[in-house]
Amino acid sequence: MKIQLNENYKQLQESYLFAGIAKKVSAYSQAHPDKKIIRLGIGDVTLPLTPTVIQALQKAVGEMAVQETFRGYPPEAGFDFARQAVVDYYGRRGTKLDLCEVFVSDGAKSDCANLTELFGDNPVLIPDPVYPVYLDSNLMCGRKVTFLQATQENGFLPMPEGLTGEGYLIYLCSPNNPTGAVYNKEQLTQWVDFARRSGSLILFDAAYEAFIHGDYPHSIYEIEGARECAIEICSLSKTAGFTGTRCSWTVVPVELTAGGMSLRDMWERRQATKFNGVPYIVQRAAQAALSPQGIRECQGLVDYYMENARSISALLDKKGIFYTGGQSSPYIWMRCTGNMDAWTFFDYLLENVQVVGTPGSGFGACGEGFFRLTSFGSHEATKEAIARLDSLL
């Protein structure tokens, strides 16, 4: 064909990190069908949906079977009942949102990535290491990215010190994926103050807020002034085990404007034009998950996983291996042993003990020499993985 393709795709690494891991594991699995692999790699949950959510799904499926209660096209931004459930969820933590600022969608990944469409040519600040979607989605549309180095020295929490430009798009993820580092109120206040001073926009990924333990902000809107400089993305994937059920939301405060355009209105237009809403049955499930009873059940999921985090931490403590995370995050971010680089360590664990983790370098250059383990396995699988790692490391 003689059409022009999007040449920016050539800037991307060959495969999306997790797709790349899946391929390696699949190849190993086919070559060694007798070996039982334990996956502590991709951050995927393993516990089933909770009873309240299942009941809501069953009821909604029943409604779809009967003409009187059947639902067609959902509103692109979400049914009011689902948007209200999000508003109430924030409200119970003292954060006030308006219904029109909440956009229900099929995933934090979609929203993070699709939000790039609203912007022109701005300098982009992305932590390193971090969830790869921020970088890839900006590369795909040809934007220039500067990394905020997250290292052992700064506790994996880069701060705005030394930044002198203005009009940045700033990605923050707290608790951080993959390092598990969490910004406290004072640190987030510094970021919000910087964003307001420099006319920048913070894209705040709160997907792991349910894992926060202790006095850390769950939402950027707990910081004064954040409504003037921040979009927040959150998800039920980790909170309620929705990785296979797909529901998230994005908050775009009405205060966000630039050059006379409203970001909320633009996002509404984007979603109405390029998205057709989340399935009715899934929105009912989301409403149930966010109800007080639903959240109590979700806390049970979080508690279960955090027991895994404690077990993994205990092993690393015993071995004297440096790590962060596992306190307010389902992730353990450990230093690779034997001075191995991250992919070598990945292969080392896969080949010797069939434990799959995520190479830190897949999250950015600063992740080299580190490795991410998740606590999303079952207790049994995690114990087995710990025993195997204990024998190897």
Place this chain on the structure above:
Amino acid sequence: MKIQLNENYKQLQESYLFAGIAKKVSAYSQAHPDKKIIRLGIGDVTLPLTPTVIQALQKAVGEMAVQETFRGYPPEAGFDFARQAVVDYYGRRGTKLDLCEVFVSDGAKSDCANLTELFGDNPVLIPDPVYPVYLDSNLMCGRKVTFLQATQENGFLPMPEGLTGEGYLIYLCSPNNPTGAVYNKEQLTQWVDFARRSGSLILFDAAYEAFIHGDYPHSIYEIEGARECAIEICSLSKTAGFTGTRCSWTVVPVELTAGGMSLRDMWERRQATKFNGVPYIVQRAAQAALSPQGIRECQGLVDYYMENARSISALLDKKGIFYTGGQSSPYIWMRCTGNMDAWTFFDYLLENVQVVGTPGSGFGACGEGFFRLTSFGSHEATKEAIARLDSLL
């Protein structure tokens, strides 16, 4: 803020067509709470999901409640069982696809719109009138659009005659939304030949193929050479009543390359990076809908709606009002009476008989003076609407 926003949004009309209609209807409804509105506007289905689909949903919800059968992240391109169901569906009509060419997604709207990201700066050809998403999604990324005029004279089926450029992105929709016009094999062959000759890419929207009656191609791949020049988008929204359940697919043949890049690989990368797959339970529903029994049940839905199309057609015949569609399409495309323009006619029907249709001008300049009615209502509501229209027109 001092960030740059995507200025292309200023090229868009104020609101997405159907969102605009919804607002007008809502305002009327609030002002006249006693009036019963009949909606033959947005192309939304009204019959419930079929028994086979409901059973599949119930079973899948049950699986999500139990750890052993719980499913986390779906593959971004769809579970193999869902992709295979699409391959088999085409196979039963004699069209051979490979599993890796089928991408399951949450909606034809999303795919149509998101596909624009894969391209550089190419001339775009879009029929007028047509589904507004093609135009809006291209305006959003700043591409120049040329319209293919669909008029009463060419039977609302524009052909490539007179086109002399190359490397076009060509949108075709057959059966057409809104006019209901369908390309026959000879006409589609002319388009495929033109695309191959000019190095162009056809984006073929087959969302209404289940309504085809008679010897028309259901898929562009029934035309020789189409695999070298066409992407196809199709959906269960209208076929299986999935407007509120959300599942569609896009076919990107491996033959599609330009400048050394593979469109299939690019779309796989796009979806892996910016999308997290369709809910497991919905993919099971889609598999069920596409099974031989599922398709038999879907045919029942189509037959039901087409009875409405015949009733609406009969009224227009009686009144001597020009129209097309309603044969291989759920849409009736009628000329507004009394020389009214389309929005005036919209208001006229809403205010006098509370029947909501879609103004033809919302689908493009050539749609001015026309009006779209859908056959997706219940028999009862449609009969009532026909009686009201009979009294007014």
